[in-house]
Amino acid sequence: xxxxxxxxxxxxxxxxxxxxxxxxxxxxxxxxxxxxxxxxxxxxxxxxxxxxxxxxxxxxxxxxxxxxxxxxxxxxxxxxxxxxxxxxxxxxxxxxxxxxxxxxxxxxxxxxxxxxxxxxxxxxxxxxxxxxxxxxxxxxxxxxxxxxxxxxxxxxxxxxxxxxxxxxxxxxxxxxxxxxxxxxxxxxxxxxxxxxxxxxxxxxxxxxxxxxxxxxxxxxxxxxxxxxxxxxxxxxxxxxxxxxxxxxxxxxxxxxxxxxxxxxxxxxxxxxxxxxxxxxxxxxxxxxxxxxxxxxxxxxxxxxxxxxxxxxxxxxxxxxxxxxxxxxxxxxxxxxxxxxxxxxxxxxxxx
Amino acid sequence: xxxxxxxxxxxxxxxxxxxxxxxxxxxxxxxxxxxxxxxxxxxxxxxxxxxxxxxxxxxxxxxxxxxxxxxxxxxxxxxxxxxxxxxxxxxxxxxxxxxxxxxxxxxxxxxxxxxxxxxxxxxxxxxxxxxxxxxxxxxxxxxxxxxxxxxxxxxxxxxxxxxxxxxxxxxxxxxxxxxxxxxxxxxxxxxxxxxxxxxxxxxxxxxxxxxxxxxxxxxxxxxxxxxxxxxxxxxxxxxxxxxxxxxxxxxxxxxxxxxxxxxxxxxxxxxxxxxxxxxxxxxxxxxxxxxxxxxxxxxxxxxxxxxxxxxxxxxxxxxxxxxxxxxxxxxxxxxxxxxxxxxxxxxxxxx
DNA sequence: ATACTAAACGCAACCGATTGCGTCGAAAAT
DNA sequence: ATTTTCGACGCAATCGGTTGCGTTTAGTAT
Numbered sequence: 001x002x003x004x005x006x007x008x009x010x011x012x013x014x015x016x017x018x019x020x021x022x023x024x025x026x027x028x029x030x031x032x033x034x035x036x037x038x039x040x041x042x043x044x045x046x047x048x049x050x051x052x053x054x055x056x057x058x059x060x061x062x063x064x065x066x067x068x069x070x071x072x073x074x075x076x077x078x079x080x081x082x083x084x085x086x087x088x089x090x091x092x093x094x095x096x097x098x099x100x101x102x103x104x105x106x107x108x109x110x111x112x113x114x115x116x117x118x119x120x121x122x123x124x125x126x127x128x129x130x131x132x133x134x135x136x137x138x139x140x141x142x143x144x145x146x147x148x149x150x151x152x153x154x155x156x157x158x159x160x161x162x163x164x165x166x167x168x169x170x171x172x173x174x175x176x177x178x179x180x181x182x183x184x185x186x187x188x189x190x191x192x193x194x195x196x197x198x199x200x201x202x203x204x205x206x207x208x209x210x211x212x213x214x215x216x217x218x219x220x221x222x223x224x225x226x227x228x229x230x231x232x233x234x235x236x237x238x239x240x241x242x243x244x245x246x247x248x249x250x251x252x253x254x255x256x257x258x259x260x261x262x263x264x265x266x267x268x269x270x271x272x273x274x275x276x277x278x279x280x281x282x283x284x285x286x287x288x289x290x291x292x293x294x295x296x297x298x299x300x301x302x303x304x305x306x307x308x309x310x311x312x313x314x315x316x317x318x319x320x321x322x323x324x325x326x327x328x329x330x331x332x333x334x335x336x337x338x339x340x341x342x343x344x345x346x347x348x349x350x351x
Numbered sequence: 352x353x354x355x356x357x358x359x360x361x362x363x364x365x366x367x368x369x370x371x372x373x374x375x376x377x378x379x380x381x382x383x384x385x386x387x388x389x390x391x392x393x394x395x396x397x398x399x400x401x402x403x404x405x406x407x408x409x410x411x412x413x414x415x416x417x418x419x420x421x422x423x424x425x426x427x428x429x430x431x432x433x434x435x436x437x438x439x440x441x442x443x444x445x446x447x448x449x450x451x452x453x454x455x456x457x458x459x460x461x462x463x464x465x466x467x468x469x470x471x472x473x474x475x476x477x478x479x480x481x482x483x484x485x486x487x488x489x490x491x492x493x494x495x496x497x498x499x500x501x502x503x504x505x506x507x508x509x510x511x512x513x514x515x516x517x518x519x520x521x522x523x524x525x526x527x528x529x530x531x532x533x534x535x536x537x538x539x540x541x542x543x544x545x546x547x548x549x550x551x552x553x554x555x556x557x558x559x560x561x562x563x564x565x566x567x568x569x570x571x572x573x574x575x576x577x578x579x580x581x582x583x584x585x586x587x588x589x590x591x592x593x594x595x596x597x598x599x600x601x602x603x604x605x606x607x608x609x610x611x612x613x614x615x616x617x618x619x620x621x622x623x624x625x626x627x628x629x630x631x632x633x634x635x636x637x638x639x640x641x642x643x644x645x646x647x648x649x650x651x652x653x654x655x656x657x658x659x660x661x662x663x664x665x666x667x668x669x670x671x672x673x674x675x676x677x678x679x680x681x682x683x684x685x686x687x688x689x690x691x692x693x694x695x696x697x698x699x700x701x702x
Numbered sequence: 703a704t705a706c707t708a709a710a711c712g713c714a715a716c717c718g719a720t721t722g723c724g725t726c727g728a729a730a731a732t
Numbered sequence: 733a734t735t736t737t738c739g740a741c742g743c744a745a746t747c748g749g750t751t752g753c754g755t756t757t758a759g760t761a762t
Contacts, residue, residue, distance in 0.1 A: 008718055019742045024719060034740060051469050055410040056718035059747050064406060066449070074438065075431035084425045087452055091463070096470055098417070098447045101438055112442070118402050119447055258639055285639045288609055359748055370712045375749060385710060407748035410717050707760075716750080724743080731736070 007050040016044055027052070058120060066096045067311055068121035070112050072104045072129040077283045078300050079127065082151060085304020086125060093312050095122065106131040113137045123147035123311030125304075128154065130226065133194050142322070147314035149307045152298075153195055161310045162326045163303050167197050170296045170331040171204025174250050174278045177294070177333055179212050181276050181341040183248030187220040187239050189260075191227045191252045198227075201252050201280065220246050224256060232256030236263040247275060248339075254279035254286045254295055261289055261338060276339040291337030299329050358401040367395055378403070409471060417447045418662055419472035421463050423455045423480040423504075428634045429651050430478065433502060436655020437476060444663050446473065457482040464488045474498035474662030476655075479506065481577065484545050493673070498665035500658045503649075504546055512661045513677045514654050518548050521647045521682040522555025525601050525629045528645070528684055530563050532627050532692040534599030538571040538590050540611070542578045542603045549578075552603050552631065571597050575607060583607030587614040598626060599690075605630035605637045605646055612640055612689060627690040642688030650680050 009023040016023070018041065025033045026041035027050075033041075058064040067090045071079050087097045098119065102108035109129050116124050117140055124141055126148065135155040141148045142159060149161040178186050188205050191198030202221075209216050219242060222235040232255060239246055240263075251257035257279030264275050271277060271291055279286060282297035306327055313319075360374040367374070369392065376384045377392035378401075384392075409415040418441045422430050438448045449470065453459035460480050467475050468491055475492055477499065486506040492499045493510060500512040529537050539556050542549030553572075560567050570593060573586040583606060590597055591614075602608035608630030615626050622628060622642055630637060633648035657678055664670075 006718095010718075020719075021721075021743080022741055024721085025741085028720090032740065037740080051465075053410070053471075053718050054469060055406060055413075055415060055471055056747090057720075059404070059406040059410050059749090060718080060720045062406075062747070074425075074435045075428060077426060077428075080426035080431045083450070084452065087425065087450060088454075091451060091466070096449045096466070097451070098449045099434070099438060100442060100448070101435065103439075114402075115442070115447070118405060120404075120406055262639075284634070285636045288613075288636045288640045290641045357748095361748075371749075372713080372751075373711055375751085376711085379750090383710065388710080404748050407717090408750075410719090411748085411750045413717070703762100705760100705762080707758105709758080710756085712755075713753090715752095718747105720746080722743105722745095725741085726739105728739090729737085732734085 006053070007045075007048045008053070009050075012041065012045055012048065012050060015048070016041060062120060063122055064096075064120045065094060066098055066119065066121045067308060068116040068119065068124040069097060069099045070102065070109065070116060070124060070126045071099070072102050072127065074099065074101050078152075078281055078298060081300035082127070082304040082307070085301035085306075086308045087304075088301075089305045089308035089312070093308075095308075095312070102129045104130040110137040113140075117141065117144075117146075121146065122315050123149065125149045125151055125307045125311070127152045128195070130192060130195070145320065147311045147319075149310050151303055151307045153197055156196060159322055159324045161307070161314075161323075163307045163310070163329070164196070164326065165298055165303070165329050165331050167200035168204040168207075170280070170333075171201035171250070171252075172208045173204070173331075173333050174201075174280070174296055175205045175208035176212070177335065178248040178250060178276050178278060178339060179208065179214065181248070181272065181339055183246075183276055184214065185217065185220060185244060185246045186214070186248035186250060187222065187246035189227065189232065189235055189249070189251035189253075189256045190221055190223050192225060193223070198252050201250075205250055224252075227251075227253045227256050229255050229259045232259030233263050236260040240264065240267055240269070245275075249275060249277045251277065251279045254281045254283040254293060257293055257295070257338075258285055258289050261291070261293065272337065272339050272341050276341060278333075278339045282334055286334075287336065289338075294336045294339035295334050297332045297334050299331075303329060357404070358396075358399045359404070360401075363392065363396055363399065363401060366399070367392060413471060414473055415447075415471045416445060417449055417470065417472045418659060419467040419470065419475040420448060420450045420477075421453065421460065421467060421475060422450070422478045423453050425450065425452050429503075429632055429649060432651035433478070433655040433658070436652035436657075437659045438655075439652075440656045440659035440663070444659075446659075446663070453480045455481040461488040464491075468492065468495075468497075472497065473666050474500065476500045476502055476658045476662070478502050479504040479546065481543060481546070496671065498662045498670075500661050502654055502658045504548055507547060510673055510675045512658070512665075512674075514658045514661070514680070515547070515677065516649055516654070516680050516682050518551035519555040519558075521631070521684075522552035522601070522603075523559045524555070524682075524684050525552075525631070525647055526556045526559035527563070528686065529599040529601060529627050529629060529690060530559065530565065532599070532623065532690055534597075534627050535565065536568065536571060536595060536597045537565070537599035537601060538573065538597035540578065540583065540586055540600070540602035540604075540607045541572055541574050543576060544574070549603050552601075556601055575603075578602075578604045578607050580606050580610045583610030584614050587611040591615065591618055591620070596626075600626060600628045602628065602630045605632045605634040605644060608644055608646070608689075609636055609640050612642070612644065623688065623690050623692050627692060629684075629690045633685055637685075638687065640689075645687045645690035646685050648683045648685050650682075654680060 013020045026038040100112040151163045154162045190202045224231040279295040282295045286293040364371045377389040451463040502514045505513045541553045575582040630646040633646045637644040
């Protein structure tokens with residue numbers, strides 16, 4: 001065990017007969033140090049294997065080159081992709097990324113927000129948990145002018161950055177697609193309505209029905225708390241047991257949509273002919289289930305990248321935190337077999 | 352924007368007429384401070400909303416309460432679950448988790464290892480990238496007695512902690528299962544052989560064949576670089592085009608296994624009757640594909656938890672880094688329809 | 703009552719980088 | 733030749749805890 005001492009700016013100072021201040025400035029390319037000295041110092045620094053002690057700098061600046069991420073769960077495809085985008089962007093800029101998951105517990109979210117704050121993160125990226133109806137625990141960041149970015153699951157009102165997809169339009173388009181396929185009674189798996197994502201998707205669904213002069217039937221709208229596979233099964237069964245079962249289903253996520261496919265198939269219902277289904281997220285399983293699930297895809301990685309950029313920009317430009325900037329990204333409807341009646345019909349016709 | 356000043360131990364010192372040293376010791380429950388003062392100081396600290404500046408402590412101790420994770424990609428179910436386990440364990444102990452992904456690039460892995468080192472992580476958890484054949488860039492951690500834990504994809508020789516699953520036995524069991532189902536010509540999708548996980552799974556496969564007196568046919572062993580969906584499709588086609596195609600397939604991951612299912616089905620091959628398939632990982636898609644994919648499941652979250660624990664233990668017990676401790680966890684064969692000929696037969700018989 | 707011990711707490715250096723302000727010398731301006 | 737200006741660099745405080753060692757005081761032994 002050979003504990004090699006780290007080289008500090010003081011070592012460089014001695015070696016080069018400069019003061020630590022000059023070393024520090026040279027390493028940071030400060031303009032008040034001549035080109036010649038700067039070059040020389042940087043050269044020797046590299047030679048001696050100098051590596052800046054970020055902790056010392058962080059303490060002095062009261063800010064660590066770190067971006068915090070606070071999400072409900074890491075191991076979901078969509079979230080993992082967001083994190084991936086954040087990490088990539090952050091690392092390129094020399095920032096670390098620290099993560100914390102609340103497991104959808106409100107208390108954890110508060111505790112983790114505190115922990116992030118105490119870690120002096122440069123900025124924080126948040127996707128709200130299921131239980132969160134109040135976001136006051138994030139106010140401390142605004143107060144200290146620490147850039148705060150909400151992504152995907154965001155609070156309705158908050159002076160902060162928000163990076164979201166156009167959930168309303170996505171919901172509208174998904175529903176319209178089903179209508180275009182000839183569906184007349186379209187059901188909807190609606191998630192927890194206090195969350196913007198589910199709320200807006202439902203609004204889009206409702207408006208699409210109305211603007212196509214289709215009746216909105218309350219019994220076709222199934223509220224699912226967590227949008228889990230099990231809930232999806234139950235919801236599907238409930239729908240199929242109706243006197244007038246639906247001929248279309250727009251599910252607010254893929255998990256429930258897939259469970260609907262499997263449940264309906266088990267009952268001998270033909271998809272998409274008798275029941276056309278479209279989900280949301282384009283999870284990997286969507287393209288694997290049979291028939292393959294139509295869905296709405298997010299630019300998840302890009303959302304992560306943008307979120308990180310907002311923080312880096314804010315930090316470098318030293319902006320005031322009291323802004324409210326929303327970045328809304330487009331979604332894409334991906335049509336696969338689970339809703340594609342046209343192709344099916346064509347296939348039937350030509351065969 | 353009201354930048355509230357943070358309360359420091361100096362503020363507490365003034366308030367309570369103690370020296371900063373005493374405050375510091377009291378807050379850390381140091382034994383040389385009386386119970387009475389300790390209680391009092393902690394009480395006032397809470398009252399004034401004191402929050403320790405971890406950066407200052409980290410600088411002084413030259414160690415941040417942080418666990419680093421270095422993996423190839425975050426957005427894979429298995430990896431995300433490991434991270435989840437690490438994060439949960441770390442946070443409970445008051446540690447932060449910083450992540451970095453190499454995207455399977457050797458250069459990135461080296462750079463990220465450096466970055467982690469420079470961040471003064473308490474310990475580092477690593478799952479190697481595809482390109483990594485040499486692990487010398489992790490030696491700096493051992494030299495500085497920073498606990499290093501390799502998880503899942505580990506180097507063969509390295510004085511460090513290693514948390515792995517029993518890949519050999521898993522490969523053996525998976526193959527044996529196919530043999531039990533009556534398969535005689537069992538193919539194998541083998542991953543990059545310089546990685547322990549794929550190497551050992553293949554060894555298990557080979558030994559299972561031999562011990563059952565089944566011929567090892569080279570043409571049935573398909574080497575796939577990345578085990579991607581596309582590679583799996585190609586591999587499956589190659590197998591099916593053989594003069595004597597296989598009647599069983601053990602794929603070293605689920606992605607390729609699923610592609611095999613879809614490819615074979617498209618060719619009209621009956622699964623599992625004509626081709627029984629088993630994968631590896633128990634990704635979400637495994638239970639969704641049709642027929643549902645038999646597979647081998649990992650205790651991924653637990654692996655993350657154990658990895659984090661190793662670091663916390665090592666750090667608190669101040670152990671010497673020059674140890675080599677391997678934790679090997681058991682896997683579980685999950686039998687679903689893609690390989691279950693017995694049930695299928697039974698079903699056929701009874702129907 | 704005296705010597706000794708240990709508990710309880712303070713002093714001050716330290717971790718390594720950052721930065722406002724001051725200094726010095728040389729070039730430029732008058 | 734004298735003053736002004738400015739580029740280039742150093743001084744020293746600072747960020748907020750931590751810790752080895754020294755000091756004080758109360759308690760114990762003799």
